[in-house]
Amino acid sequence: MSIARKPITARIDWPVIFLYLALVTIGISAVYSVEYISFDEPFFDMSKSHMKQLMWLAISLVTGLIIILTDSKFFSSVAYLSYLVGILLLLATFAVGSEVKGSHSFIKFGSFSFQPGELCKIFTALALARFLSAPETNFKTLKDRLIASAIVLVPCLIIIKQNETGLALVYFAFFLAMYREGLPNAILAIGFSTAGIVLATLLVERLPLFIIITVIPILAFWLLWKQIKRNKLIIIIIAGAWLIAVLFSQVLVPYVFKHVFQGYQTERIYSMLGQDVPQEYQKPGTVVKKDADYNVRQSKIAIGSGGLVGKGFMHGTQTKYSFVPEQNTDFVFCGVGEQFGFVGSSFLVLLYVTLLLRIVFIAERQRSLFSRVYAYCVGAILFFHFAINLSMTMGLAPVIGITLPMLSYGGTSLLSFSILLFIMLRLDADRHMLIR
Template sequence: MSSGRKPMTNRVDWPVIYLYLALVCIGIAAVYSVEYTSFSEPFFNMSKSHMKQLTWLVISLVTGMIILFTDSKFFLAVAYLAYLLGILLLLATFAIGSDVKGSQSFIKFGSFTFQPGELCKIFTALALARFMATPETNFKTLKDRLIASAIVMIPCLIIVKQNETGLALVYFSFFLAMYREGLPNAILLIGFSVAGLLIGTLLIERIPLFIIITVIPLLATWFLRTQIKRNRIIIVIIAGSWLIAVLFSQVAVPYVFKNVFHGYQTERIYSMLGQDVPTEYQKPGEAVKKDAEYNVRQSKIAIGSGGFFGKGFMRGTQTKYSFVPEQNTDFVFCGIGEQFGFVGSTILVLIYITLLLRIVHIAERQRSTFSRVYAYSVASILFFHLAINLCMTMGLAPVIGITLPMLSYGGTSLLSFSILLFILLRLDADRQMLIR
């Protein structure tokens, strides 16, 4: 009886590949449907976005096959080197990058254009997994937590400087993977508290907000007075939290909106909240060409017009006649909603959820910390993209340029998600061998 390993075809997690191919095919059909104007137009027209996306699918599949037949230990060995390459590519955009829609985050080589920030998500996931898997790493210590955070935040800050805020926010999804490895609950509590304070800062005038921020710790001090008598550190924590909240809401947020954000970014955020931009944050010199609510309003109309079963494939009017801006990239979900309605949209979301659950299942069966952290990084990135994009198209989040994984048109985006998934499949195929 042979004691050799099973062939690759038996070790690959095929459900992930099936789900991946289903999403990519839906994406190409969605891109084609919003470009379609006449039955007389040939499908195989290389100037059209759907054919370019199909070409990128072929490139992605070839790359995926190469990854599947690469030694899985290779990704552990080159993790830091790949991360350094990613940082250098991000920095290179400031010297040789091309400006696309106000963002200097693309590099062009002839007719080939790619976005280093998309590829750097892969390198960051590998570097974070490598650091967490290092025997010397003790994630319970503050030092190692700060190092892991720095691995994530360095590319994030460079991308912010490129004026690509939406892509930069994706990097915060890595903290979900770190949470699985033991990041304290307090960190998540602080994160949600900061988000709530930010929304409050945008919706409430400064003086009333200051009063609210002051009253809450005073009440906390009153109710915890017995514990404070036993442990004076509690009052220090309450006072420190109050000071940080005041500085954040009264100083930091106003400074960012006045001096960091561009006019269109401020308008999108306040538009999502259903508010007019305050006079102090208005920047007439950077006024956007269209109403900040226009994209989201047209998106809602398109999705709502699909009803329960939709208008039918290639029968959408809002998307077919380009009422929805960026309908083959950031707002590709509108085409699904209009043409296939609530039923089609639900099926699409269920496919995504199934893929996410499958990745989590793969993550939990890994024997190595490296593979587990990487798998959770992939799941976190996909979840963040999916949640933000869907909320964005429905007006529940600001329009920040987050693509819908495997569906939105864009070669770099499709290739980066494909590489993320195929590296995961390769690591999973050798999970019995990887023990770091």
């Protein structure tokens, strides 16, 4: 029997299913362990977060089964339509949205609420895969690269307006998928250079930084003088890079920190750097908190207290007694670190790395460009969430409200990651039949 004629159960990539279920199980256990003081309390209490997460897991699995039974060509055919629906849902939050912790990004129907920005990641992945796989698309041209970038940046900008900066940053993960399809190395170089200039602007005063930025191109002129005499274009490139660096460090970054970022966002960034917010970046009328790094400090205490093998399941103190804020959502990793120590944390990281490597393997074996791009989008989103969340809990990145995939409490988050994975599995199951 040919692979294409095998039943769907034989064509599904079961390692991904097992890894997904393992991570979700660990997540529900982690949420349960920080909610309960002892085993004497009833487990089946629908008011508790772990039971709500179990309900969302059931919804996610049913949705996943429906996806597996759906014709794989359906996802390509509805890609643009679903993207349009996602954009309309994002815009609807400004009219009928509810404010949650300062963010205006949720839509509520009675006791049920969902976050369109989470679901829109799925629609953006489908739309980007559809565009890049279209026969008329030539990703080597500037026009098509700009269109692909616009597909990603439109929902990103709307989400920023909802005051969900962390979720908006996730959308930049799609550029990793575009890089696999031919985005120039120069784009990544520009991205890393920009990040370096932003970091330097925060750590170095303006005048010394201006001098440093000016000395570097002077040295470049001196070292490349022979090449410059043969190719005058090098002068334009160096001068242009110097001008952009100066504008970023002296004008744009200070403006963004003072007039675009919220006060608490600036505090978290400087807290990560171990510095107080400079007077020039303090918004008028705002009080700078002295404990802006409280969440991260408690998080590091909880993780460090776990030692090598941890305190044991349900025996954590920092998390159980709520010393760590958001311990079942953004800081859920603390519960794992405290209760299972370095060994348990390493095992969890290994599960994520294995899942990411498996997704890359699945992406590379696709015969359909649509399926390959979509799989890389899934991998990029998971990697971004995983890397930033763990860095956040250990003080290596500012606290920007990014969940840990399949572990953090949140129905929309679990459902969106589940849909992302199951669509990838469905496309992979038909990889021998799908071309282009």
